[in-house]
Amino acid sequence: MRLKSLLITLITLPLFIFSACAAAEGELQSDDIKPVQVRIIRDSQIMAQVGNDIINVGSLDKDQEIMVYPLSPNYYEFTFGNAHGLIPKDAVLPLSKSKKALGLALADLQKLNQNLITVRPTTIYDRPKDTSKVFGVLNENLRYPILGRLRGEDGSLWYEINIGDDAKYIQADECELDNGVPVLTYHHILQDSENKYFRHTSTTTSVTAFDNQMAYLKQANYQTISLYQLEGYLNNTLNIPAKAVVLTFDDGLKSVHRYAYPILKKYELQATAFIISSRIKHNPQTWDPNSLQFMSISELKQIQDVFDIQSHTHFLHRYSDDKRPVLLSRDEHNIELDFERSRRALTQFNPRVQYISYPFGGYNDNAIQAAKLAGYRLAVTTVRGKVKPGDNPFTLKRLYILSSDSIQAMAERIANTRSDIKPMVPKQ
Template sequence: MSLKTRIGFLSFLLLGLGALCFVLILQASHGRMPIVGRLFEGAGSVIDIGSPEGASSLYGGLKPGHDEPHGTYYKGRVIVLMYHEVVQAPQDAGALSTAKFERQLRMMKANNFHWITMDQYRGFILHGDPVPDNAVLLTFDDGYASFYRDAYPILRKYEAPATSFLIVNTVGNPHHAGVPKLTWDQVREMNRNGISFYSHSFDSHLYAPADAGGKHAIAALSGPIYSRDKGRRETEREYELRVKTDLEKANAVLEQELGSPNHVLAFPYGAFSKPLLAICAQLGIDVTLTVKDGLDRPSQSNGFRLNAGGMQNNPDLQLALMKQARQRLGHAHFDRAPERKREALWTLAAMAIVAALWTEAAYKLFRAKRTRGTLAQKNGNVAGSGGCERDAILP
């Protein structure tokens, strides 16, 4: 193999190893890199299993299976299920019927899934505390009055712990428009009976305009919004102050009403930003949740959730999906961080060897070209000298 061919081959190999190393580092470290985390855990491209499109995207190719009372589907991971309204006769596409909800719980119990509390989940995320195999955390967003009326009795029947995320300013607030919400008396009663309550913001569960024309709207907590009073978009400082004020209010009211500090936030619409994560840390909120599907692992403080609600929900196919969570959920390919770190180190070592071989070949090629150039110059000089001598002896 010529030196030029060898250099070309080694260059191609080096580029390939570099690309592979980048992918491995991305998969190993995405949870600790905010800018990369936003690509995979932000609000964009959210799949909503409450819509036909979302259901077909996640259920594609699945078939109902049989009960596996001793089955083990994943270890050292948690599926966080997300619900909104659970009612007897759903009218909204995002609501789940009580019949389907009860079937979900019954099937989870029959197939060796284990419900855990938010305290267990926080211990698992923050400290790596052990959780049962096939661990599941049940979460409910928005604090609808129907949660107390329709979902809570079913949870008690199956002795299933759960967490509800409250839009704090709507609780017991008759002046707040929209779907009826819980009262504080109901919240306290449920809190005494296995239901924990955390923040879904004080009053920022809304989309707000991001420009003067109102053509672009964003989730209010996720970035600067357009202020009609000021006639301009918020500065970063104004945005951060607004968000901090909202979350501080939510924390204060929750602690006042329930007697314990708030450490968890479910982002409205799953939307967040790097400044928002930093503010959460300042306020003692050490666990946050998005609406992207995936399996949660230790140290993943900004967690995934799988939407288990909606009129299009199929309890049998959802169970099949949960059994295949490692293979099928959206971020399963990011789940092997330790292995990916080792593979990245081996790839870097291979790159170093290839780079050394490339450098050696390039140096040899440079020397060869330089030698040929020197010889050519000498031969040219000799030929020139010979010509001059011949000219000199001509009569």
């Protein structure tokens, strides 16, 4: 169920939904809410916001104790990953113990900028020993922050995590380490039959290949997350699923409106469009597959139910005489002025223009500092790789999926699985 539907139907959870959304912006304010220690009186399913959805994320066992916060009428909230989980009030019994009785305050639980990934239902233990009491279970397809690593009495590796302001333990063999979120890069989309001049350019993808790639994401249960959510992942303030991917389109070409937009809409996927603001057309152009055309004001507005509009600079998307990105020859002040102008021009589509893609992936210290001064919060490059917590937010890596790449190659490139395990690919 999508978050919009849950906002309508889960009327008993308004404070939880508000706080989960606020956590993504780092605005969760619970200092005035006194925590309550409770005992779980029946095996209980728990929920949390993960990416776009509020879902069942696991269960907690009867007779366990946990620190919770009374932030909604029918549910208690508790620390879960980078945000909050939810347990029904009728599943727990408040106790008289103080928070100190847990022996581990939330402020003492520092993350390592490293997550584990659950690939199956994963047991949570009270102690780093498989014969210790079971605290509960994490469902599959979760990324969960790790507090530390330690060896058990038998030499096995364990991960320490925080649930309900207390330390719990997961066997390392039962999960994977998070290898990062893939941010995919696209530019131009054309039908093979009309592609006369862009067939051998890596930035042009065929309609058929793109449709197949998006169908794979849908069939393999990937969730497309926004750059706002990616920022929350980077800053350890938001829970996202293990199967998360970011889709980005540079330049703002008309082919994105013509071909990519309906395909993404068909598969219910979301994306970011990095727009060269000086090239926005006042009126739509007649379609010409033989030239690079740019979207108009009306076309950009039409795609906003699928695309989040962000910046690809204003006048800096061009090469200098020495065939290098012109941005690299500008001083910090001039770059900042361009970045600010682009933000202003794009506010007609989005009041939150906070992210930028460097033209041709070219950047230097001047560009990074200019992006910060112009008010941007993330910047993406064309350096190949995935995005992980702790990465420099102004030099984020991305991946290309080419028309010539097989679906199997795409699956392997974006998967988190260890190199010795081949990801499952749905039959086409």
